[in-house]
Amino acid sequence: xxxxxxxxxxxxxxxxxxxxxxxxxxxxxxxxxxxxxxxxxxxxxxxxxxxxxxxxxxxxxxxxxxxxxxxxxxxxxxxxxxxxxxxxxxxxxxxxxxxxxxxxxxxxxxxxxxxxxxxxxxxxxxxxxxxxxxxxxxxxxxxxxxxxxxxxxxxxxxxxxxxxxxxxxxxxxxxxxxxxxxxxxxxxxxxxxxxxxxxxxxxxxxxxxxxxxxxxxxxxxxxxxxxxxxxxxxxxxxxxxxxxxxxxxxxxxxxxxxxxxxxxxxxxxxxxxxxxxxxxxxxxxxxxxxxxxxxxxxxxxxxxxxxxxxxxxxxxxxxxxxxxxxxxxxxxxxxxxxxxxxxxxxxxxxxxxxxxxxxxxxxxxxxxxxxxxxxxxxxxxxxxxxxxxxxxxxxxxxxxxxxxxxxxxxxxxxxxxxxxxxxxxxxxxxxxxxxxxxxxxxxxxxxxxxxxxxxxxxxxxxxxxxxxxxxxxxxxxxxxxxxxxxxxxxxxxxxxxxxxxxxxxxxxxxxxxxxxxxxxxxxxxxxxxxxxxxxxxxxxxxxxxxxxxxxxxxxxxxxxxxxxxxxxxxxxxxxxxxxxxxxx
Amino acid sequence: xxxxxxxxxxxxxxxxxxxxxxxxxxxxxxxxxxxxxxxxxxxxxxxxxxxxxxxxxxxxxxxxxxxxxxxxxxxxxxxxxxxxxxxxxxxxxxxxxxxxxxxxxxxxxxxxxxxxxxxxxxxxxxxxxxxxxxxxxxxxxxxxxxxxxxxxxxxxxxxxxxxxxxxxxxxxxxxxxxxxxxxxxxxxxxxxxxxxxxxxxxxxxxxxxxxxxxxxxxxxxxxxxxxxxxxxxxxxxxxxxxxxxxxxxxxxxxxxxxxxxxxxxxxxxxxxxxxxxxxxxxxxxxxxxxxxxxxxxxxxxxxxxxxxxxxxxxxxxxx
Numbered sequence: 055x056x057x058x059x060x061x062x063x064x065x066x067x068x069x070x071x072x073x074x075x076x077x078x079x080x081x082x083x084x085x086x087x088x089x090x091x092x093x094x095x096x097x098x099x100x101x102x103x104x105x106x107x108x109x110x111x112x113x114x115x116x117x118x119x120x121x122x123x124x125x126x127x128x129x130x131x132x133x134x135x136x137x138x139x140x141x142x143x144x145x146x147x148x149x150x151x152x153x154x155x156x157x158x159x160x161x162x163x164x165x166x167x168x169x170x171x172x173x174x175x176x177x178x179x180x181x182x183x184x185x186x187x188x189x190x191x192x193x194x195x196x197x198x199x200x201x202x203x204x205x206x207x208x209x210x211x212x213x214x215x216x217x218x219x220x221x222x223x224x225x226x227x228x229x230x231x232x233x234x235x236x237x238x239x240x241x242x243x244x245x246x247x248x249x250x251x252x253x254x255x256x257x258x259x260x261x262x263x264x265x266x267x268x269x270x271x272x273x274x275x276x277x278x279x280x281x282x283x284x285x286x287x288x289x290x291x292x293x294x295x296x297x298x299x300x301x302x303x304x305x306x307x308x309x310x311x312x313x314x315x316x317x318x319x320x321x322x323x324x325x326x327x328x329x330x331x332x333x334x335x336x337x338x339x340x341x342x343x344x345x346x347x348x349x350x351x352x353x354x355x356x357x358x359x360x361x362x363x364x365x366x367x368x369x370x371x372x373x374x375x376x377x378x379x380x381x382x383x384x385x386x387x388x389x390x391x392x393x394x395x396x397x398x399x400x401x402x403x404x405x406x407x408x409x410x411x412x413x414x415x416x417x418x419x420x421x422x423x424x425x426x427x428x429x430x431x432x433x434x435x436x437x438x439x440x441x442x443x444x445x446x447x448x449x450x451x452x453x454x455x456x457x458x459x460x461x462x463x464x465x466x467x468x469x470x471x472x473x474x475x476x477x478x479x480x481x482x483x484x485x486x487x488x489x490x491x492x493x494x495x496x497x498x499x500x501x502x503x504x505x506x507x508x509x510x511x512x513x514x515x516x517x518x519x520x521x522x523x524x525x526x527x528x529x530x531x532x533x534x535x536x537x538x539x540x541x542x543x544x545x546x547x548x549x550x551x552x553x554x555x556x557x558x559x560x561x562x563x564x565x566x567x568x569x570x571x572x573x574x575x576x577x578x579x580x581x582x583x584x585x586x587x588x589x590x591x592x593x594x595x596x597x598x599x600x601x602x603x604x605x606x607x608x609x610x611x612x613x614x615x616x617x618x619x620x621x622x623x624x625x626x627x628x629x630x631x632x633x634x635x636x637x638x
Numbered sequence: 639x640x641x642x643x644x645x646x647x648x649x650x651x652x653x654x655x656x657x658x659x660x661x662x663x664x665x666x667x668x669x670x671x672x673x674x675x676x677x678x679x680x681x682x683x684x685x686x687x688x689x690x691x692x693x694x695x696x697x698x699x700x701x702x703x704x705x706x707x708x709x710x711x712x713x714x715x716x717x718x719x720x721x722x723x724x725x726x727x728x729x730x731x732x733x734x735x736x737x738x739x740x741x742x743x744x745x746x747x748x749x750x751x752x753x754x755x756x757x758x759x760x761x762x763x764x765x766x767x768x769x770x771x772x773x774x775x776x777x778x779x780x781x782x783x784x785x786x787x788x789x790x791x792x793x794x795x796x797x798x799x800x801x802x803x804x805x806x807x808x809x810x811x812x813x814x815x816x817x818x819x820x821x822x823x824x825x826x827x828x829x830x831x832x833x834x835x836x837x838x839x840x841x842x843x844x845x846x847x848x849x850x851x852x853x854x855x856x857x858x859x860x861x862x863x864x865x866x867x868x869x870x871x872x873x874x875x876x877x878x879x880x881x882x883x884x885x886x887x888x889x890x891x892x893x894x895x896x897x898x899x900x901x902x903x904x905x906x907x908x909x910x911x912x913x914x915x916x917x918x919x920x921x922x923x924x925x926x927x928x929x930x931x932x933x934x935x936x937x938x939x940x941x942x943x944x945x946x947x948x949x950x951x952x953x954x955x956x957x
Contacts, residue, residue, distance in 0.1 A: 162721065317729045
């Protein structure tokens with residue numbers, strides 16, 4: 055331990071950074087978690103490298119080194135790539151065709167209102183975020199903010215804006231643009247920032263700095279203004295809500311929208327000559343819409359497209375076996391939530407009955423059957439095991455135990471339960487529903503699976519709408535049990551707040567617990583990883599006790615490209631980053 | 639003849655009006671909340687109500703229908719519900735043109751091949767050739783177009799790489815390149831319609847081959863090919879023409895599965911997306927387009943039959 059160097063470094067750190075540095079120095083967290091957390095709170099790579107070097111060998115026995123990559127925060131193995139390596143010789147020019155999910159046209163190419171992966175991908179080619187995406191799949195300072203730092207308790211964050219980012223007309227990006235964007239998101243009710251900031255939260259008195267004041271301290275705020283909150287892309291101050299990209303081409307990003315065909319969801323781009331990152335290697339980019347994922351897989355197999363945004367294990371076997379196809383597996387906390395309506399319906403009577411269903415699930419079977427092993431078994435809470443604050447000791451891993459399920463039912467005084475399990479027709483969800491039905495039958499839980507069209511499911515079964523009289527029922531009338539999809543977020547804040555906190559906009563369980571809300575607040579305001587872990591561990595236990603929902607697995611997000619393509623990066627939210635892509 | 643055409647066109651207008659009324663009624667009668675579905679599940683009730691008002695969905699039904707009739711008469715179907723700011727005609731036009739290209743190529747393949755097959759089967763009635771053509775036709779017609787499409791796509795597009803597996807031709811594609819990109823779906827349509835058209839042609843040709851006038855033509859020393867060309871075809875093909883005319887509606891608006899398989903932006907897929915959105919203006923305009931095509935194609939079929947058959951001309955009012 056080089057104390058002199060260490061002291062000199064930590065004297066420059068603020069309170070939140072200091073907590074993290076001390077935790078690392080005292081071996082309370084490993085190097086990997088230190089780097090991951092440090093990136094979130096804005097520590098620079100050189101600073102973290104210097105701390106690691108000063109501390110000597112890391113606590114996990116690895117040689118100290120400059121942090122070039124943080125561990126992934128998803129269910130994929132570390133060995134699997136999240137981005138395509140840069141080619142040894144980059145080839146200039148060419149057109150890249152990306153098979154893109156056919157977007158939900160209802161919102162149009164509206165950066166604030168968009169909800170689907172297809173639109174996220176299009177918008178992110180021209181608009182950028184305050185916080186960018188690192189090569190390791192974690193957040194990074196390679197976007198519109200060159201750095202950020204919290205105040206003493208994390209209730210205010212200052213973002214230093216890039217001074218060479220300009221809009222189409224050459225005018226520079228300023229903090230006024232950031233302020234307008236944040237206000238627009240608050241007005242719309244963006245789920246990622248709900249309860250985190252209010253209108254007028256951004257101090258834009260210095261055009262080069264955006265100072266954002268939060269409703270309460272939040273140590274993870276930079277993630278909420280990153281690519282992982284897709285609607286947080288920065289738009290111009292005069293960009294009015296409802297404006298779509300095809301109506302008004304704008305952005306600071308590497309590409310400019312040349313044309314968009316709403317009937318085919320095809321978007322064509324040309325390079326932005328004023329992009330701060332230099333010129334693109336490619337001449338043009340096309341995002342081609344596919345209404346059917348199977349057709350996209352066929353197109354990729356036949357090389358009608360160069361990159362595929364997303365595909366499933368089932369149906370994508372040809373690609374997985376294709377030696378000339380490179381699979382991208384970005385960090386992913388994608389999962390399916392099996393909610394229970396805890397206020398009305400067949401599972402509202404007792405948490406023991408809900409726990410019983412949890413003990414019925416054959417998670418190994420689900421992972422094997424539905425994903426050929428490309429998923430991580432869940433433990434009925436939305437905290438991914440690779441997160442630094444995950445408490446492995448809080449709750450033992452549940453396995454299928456029918457005897458336990460029956461004893462819980464008996465303790466609840468229930469012989470059998472008859473309920474309708476609703477879900478949308480999305481991916482493997484109908485198959486999951488049928489597996490659950492089969493698993494549950496042995497314990498006397500008789501489920502009838504009702505697979506609905508997505509438009510019916512989301513509007514009528516998952517979250518019909520808030521109760522007019524009871525604020526604890528934001529999704530009054532939701533189905534008594536069902537499965538819904540949740541896309542990747544690198545931190546579980548949205549999974550906890552929107553989906554489970556009292557009055558949360560996505561709280562189909564209508565779960566209302568002061569204890570949970572308090573723990574969530576503790577987690578959000580926690581200044582260091584240890585405090586976050588304490589709060590999260592308590593949440594894990596509470597979830598197992600109250601059981602408002604089950605979380606059977608977290609599955610890998612699969613994207614990929616032809617072997618002749620390089621410089622591509624993918625996120626588990628469907629973004630395909632192409633600014634440095636090339637094609638042989 | 640002209641009186642007949644005028645009468646048919648007048649009747650068509652009445653039929654179109656009825657179709658419009660039916661489509662309008664169906665979209666309004668069945669439970670749906672287009673404004674909620676368009677605004678998304680997370681939109682506030684106030685936003686949904688505002689959208690309902692903006693789209694005129696809270697107006698009385700007769701008012702809404704009147705607006706629709708006005709839009710049809712002025713050929714201005716307004717804006718799409720599901721594509722904010724996009725005119726309905728701007729969505730219909732490319733889809734209609736794409737469907738037309740596919741239909742034209744399909745017919746260029748289906749008609750000659752099927753008619754030839756039917757004539758050969760009739761000429762060699764009750765032989766191995768006849769039974770082979772009939773059996774093959776029956777089998778291929780039993781397979782849905784999108785199933786044969788998937789098989790062709792996998793075999794020829796993916797495994798052999800002889801043709802593009804999906805039908806997304808570049809914008810600057812020439813005629814031959816454009817044909818290459820839609821040849822696979824056209825072949826899938828050929829598989830389905832070969833059996834159908836060949837069997838109808840066969841039935842008509844058998845009757846023509848066995849007719850007195852055909853026997854007389856042979857006895858007069860006319861060559862076989864000339865007999866077929868001058869006497870058999872004109873009489874055998876009338877049912878074929880009639881059937882082809884009635885199938886145009888399906889070919890333009892019903893190939894949803896095939897369009898999905900080949901990622902082809904045709905009218906069928908557009909109708910499906912409009913129905914599920916729900917996008918009332920787009921759905922109404924697309925269905926009306928198909929209805930107009932159907933009417934024009936059946937009228938054209940009747941006129942062709944009249945040209946082929948002098949007796950039919952008398953029925954149409956020609957002296």
